[in-house]
Amino acid sequence: MDQYLFDSTKDTSVGDFQVRDNLISILKNRFSTYGYKQVRTTTFEFYDLYSMMSGTINKDEMLKVIDSYGKVLVLRPDVTIPITRMIASNKQRLSQGSRFFYVLDVFRQSFEQADNKETTQAGIESFGESTPENDAEVIALAIHTLKDLGFESFKLEVGHAGYFKELVNQLALSQNELDQLKGLIQSKNLTEIGPFLERLSVDKELCDAVQAIPLLYGDPEDVIKRASKIALNEKMQQKIKNLSDIYDVLKAYGVEDSVIFDLGLINNMNYYSGVIFQGFVASFGKPVLMGGRYDHLAEQFDTSIPAIGFACEVDNLLHSMTRKNLIANDTTSIDVIIYYENSKQKDALIAANTLREAGYRIITYTMDDNRNIDDFSSKCIAYFQTEENLVIDKKRKTPFTNYNELELLLHEGMRDN
Numbered sequence: 001m002d003q004y005l006f007d008s009t010k011d012t013s014v015g016d017f018q019v020r021d022n023l024i025s026i027l028k029n030r031f032s033t034y035g036y037k038q039v040r041t042t043t044f045e046f047y048d049l050y051s052m053m054s055g056t057i058n059k060d061e062m063l064k065v066i067d068s069y070g071k072v073l074v075l076r077p078d079v080t081i082p083i084t085r086m087i088a089s090n091k092q093r094l095s096q097g098s099r100f101f102y103v104l105d106v107f108r109q110s111f112e113q114a115d116n117k118e119t120t121q122a123g124i125e126s127f128g129e130s131t132p133e134n135d136a137e138v139i140a141l142a143i144h145t146l147k148d149l150g151f152e153s154f155k156l157e158v159g160h161a162g163y164f165k166e167l168v169n170q171l172a173l174s175q176n177e178l179d180q181l182k183g184l185i186q187s188k189n190l191t192e193i194g195p196f197l198e199r200l201s202v203d204k205e206l207c208d209a210v211q212a213i214p215l216l217y218g219d220p221e222d223v224i225k226r227a228s229k230i231a232l233n234e235k236m237q238q239k240i241k242n243l244s245d246i247y248d249v250l251k252a253y254g255v256e257d258s259v260i261f262d263l264g265l266i267n268n269m270n271y272y273s274g275v276i277f278q279g280f281v282a283s284f285g286k287p288v289l290m291g292g293r294y295d296h297l298a299e300q301f302d303t304s305i306p307a308i309g310f311a312c313e314v315d316n317l318l319h320s321m322t323r324k325n326l327i328a329n330d331t332t333s334i335d336v337i338i339y340y341e342n343s344k345q346k347d348a349l350i351a352a353n354t355l356r357e358a359g360y361r362i363i364t365y366t367m368d369d370n371r372n373i374d375d376f377s378s379k380c381i382a383y384f385q386t387e388e389n390l391v392i393d394k395k396r397k398t399p400f401t402n403y404n405e406l407e408l409l410l411h412e413g414m415r416d417n
Contacts, residue, residue, distance in 0.1 A: 020318060027148075038100070038103075047073060062075075063107045079106060084298050087305060088302070105119065130274075142310050144255075149326065158246075158265075160274060163231075181196065188214040214264040242274065273293055277310070334362070336379065339381065340365075342367075360410065
């Protein structure tokens with residue numbers, strides 16, 4: 001019989017897990033400061049939830065299973081859709097908006113990444129508001145999040161899904177032709193866009209406008225001016241006005257230096273209806289953060305709820321932080337190791353419990369335990385001995401008489417460090 005082994009190449013070591021957990025804690029803390037509350041969705045969803053929805057997840061990328069009743073289920077391929085369904089089905093009162101964040105695994109399979117079917121996403125969803133102020137706040141939160149992680153050289157590319165949609169609506173393209181055009185614009189393939197449009201017999205004004213889309217990139221105020229000149233109708237002008245209003249609020253936040261505009265930014269999720277954005281950090285070729293406004297997604301659940309959100313790929317953040325040496329090299333997970341003689345056991349264990357209640361991380365051993373006393377995997381070592389109690393850190397040895405004195409010494413030592 002053949003022996004089947006799981007591929008353990010993606011297993012996470014204890015140290016790596018701590019780094020990952022610290023990163024997630026930073027994200028959760030930042031989301032909370034903007035008034036977001038954590039939620040979760042089920043790992044398994046009915047396949048019908050996604051199969052009936054247009055412009056969302058590629059059905060071939062879903063991981064499908066059959067339950068004991070013969071129902072087709074999928075492992076959660078996306079978080080935005082089930083959260084939107086939750087809000088729509090609960091008919092929640094949204095007079096002041098509803099703000100949620102999540103840290104959840106999503107599961108997809110693709111030809112490009114056949115060996116990477118599971119990723120962790122951390123993101124936010126804001127429901128009930130559709131204003132430039134709300135859009136700008138979400139973008140500011142994304143910028144604030146990347147700054148919290150230590151990135152100094154990064155940019156958020158901001159575009160507008162509605163501007164491109166209004167333009168291509170005038171082309172009357174088939175789905176195949178639309179996909180080809182999107183690919184050419186995404187890759188900024190200027191040499192092929194012209195011949196592609198010529199084959200479609202597009203009039204010159206419309207042809208010029210489409211060819212200009214990949215070039216609408218750079219300084220926001222400059223992009224707004226150039227985009228206004230090629231806007232072919234009032235709806236396109238409204239989209240540019242919306243971007244201009246958002247940019248004014250971003251300037252009020254003082255984050256405009258982190259923003260560039262790109263009207264050639266096209267997201268594969270067709271449910272985006274307004275502003276869209278993605279975050280790039282230096283020396284990492286893929287976006288670490290993506291999001292946008294999706295005011296019409298809830299209509300597929302028979303309700304109308306404006307919404308905007310973004311998600312971070314945790315693994316991409318970790319990889320880019322590692323490249324930029326932003327991962328702290330402190331592997332210490334214990335504050336104090338306590339060694340004690342048998343006669344001092346009660347004093348030592350009372351001290352250990354008291355310090356734990358104060359938030360310190362403590363491990364206790366008897367003096368007979370055969371361990372290397374020079375091992376400073378902890379921040380310090382405390383000895384409860386008949387002759388003298390001592391606390392030793394990397395700088396000094398200090399005597400103490402009881403756990404109150406020990407806690408005071410620890411507090412002073414942590415502060416000095």
